[in-house]
């Protein structure tokens with residue numbers, strides 16, 4: 001039985017689609033509507049992406065290891081392990097053979113968790129097709145090598161594949177994608193033409209991909225937001241309030257920016273869907289497995305029990321280890337990430353972690369690493385400069401509150417007082 005959302009972007013207008021609506025769909029050459037796609041990884045995201053492609057009219061071959069789930073998808077059109085109760089399209093055929101999955105396809109999507117990504121690639125790369133977009137949808141940083149899935153692909157795959165490696169990232173809960181909630185993501189490839197092709201392959205009216213060539217920025221943002229989602233879940237579990245969570249998200253973003261620019265990201269990517277978008281989603285949406293990890297730790301559960309009972313991947317748990325290694329490697333400040341690591345692996349309580357964060361020396365909001373990239377001078381911020389109509393640039397004047405009566409002598413001007421601060 002096909003799902004109701006099937007063929008929302010097929011060859012012609014889907015049933016019930018008005019002429020006007022059809023006209024607003026992206027142009028769709030017939031050659032591409034009859035395409036076949038492979039999705040490698042039959043967890044929640046791989047299954048949701050398969051359903052997304054199937055509803056667009058694409059034949060999908062979904063690779064997974066679990067024989068019982070394969071049988072269930074092919075016979076009952078359901079993935080009972082990861083998305084129980086969701087009716088899947090008949091256009092999705094599950095298989096345990098990667099060679100069968102990728103044979104003759106126009107596009108391949110990879111949704112294998114980062115910890116298994118390299119092993120998967122090494123085992124199956126000999127059958128991967130050359131010349132079709134290979135869209136990497138995993139979000140993590142491998143321990144020890146500190147490589148992202150895209151970087152692992154570039155490292156392991158022969159050069160003939162490199163042009164075709166693509167990253168898909170952004171705010172996209174599997175459960176919402178599969179239910180046809182409006183979702184927007186970023187799709188990035190070094191070659192803009194490949195990014196455009198991949199964008200075209202996955203997009204429809206309910207799933208919009210914006211393209212980018214900032215592969216590293218998109219991937220780093222998507223990978224490390226998981227660690228801050230753990231922090232946000234812990235904040236919520238400890239009832240640190242909306243203020244506390246907003247601070248955690250925003251200061252988390254500052255840490256993401258620091259690492260991303262060191263890795264060569266375009267700072268503007270950080271304010272996009274893969275950056276702010278996904279960070280906000282996973283730090284505020286309780287569908288996030290990473291948020292759930294933090295939240296359950298705050299309820300007093302042990303990490304190993306949370307992981308065992310979850311049965312799904314929370315990438316932030318491993319990526320927190322990689323971030324600790326990156327903090328040392330690049331000598332950067334990522335205090336929230338460090339505290340998450342200590343809570344996960346060193347038995348530090350969330351309250352102690354919060355206390356350590358709030359006892360840190362007061363500092364500037366925008367740090368030097370980011371200032372350098374956006375062309376601002378390092379060190380203490382220069383005085384604010386405002387543009388005044390007709391008179392060019394002027395320095396904004398600071399009015400001293402005491403000047404009119406409290407009594408400000410030479411020794412107690414703000415510039416004198418500040419000399420006594422740490």
Ligand SMILES: NC(=O)C1=CN([C@@H]2O[C@H](COP(=O)(O)OP(=O)(O)OC[C@H]3O[C@@H](n4cnc5c(N)ncnc54)[C@H](O)[C@@H]3O)[C@@H](O)[C@H]2O)C=CC1
Nearest residue numbers: 041042043044045046111113116138139172173174312313
């Ligand atoms: N679920 C979601 O909402 C989203 C997930 N992602 C990312 O997609 C990737 C996959 O996550 P999910 O599908 O959510 O995972 P999941 O937790 O739902 O399923 C786990 C997946 O890992 C596979 N797996 C386990 N051990 C394996 C091994 N040794 N070798 C190969 N595969 C193995 C399982 O077969 C299954 O496909 C992750 O990097 C995740 O961050 C990205 C966006 C959204």
Ligand SMILES: O=C(CO)COP(=O)(O)O
Nearest residue numbers: 170171172173288289290
């Ligand atoms: O990356 C995600 C949504 O964009 C999914 O987040 P979780 O892995 O925390 O569930």
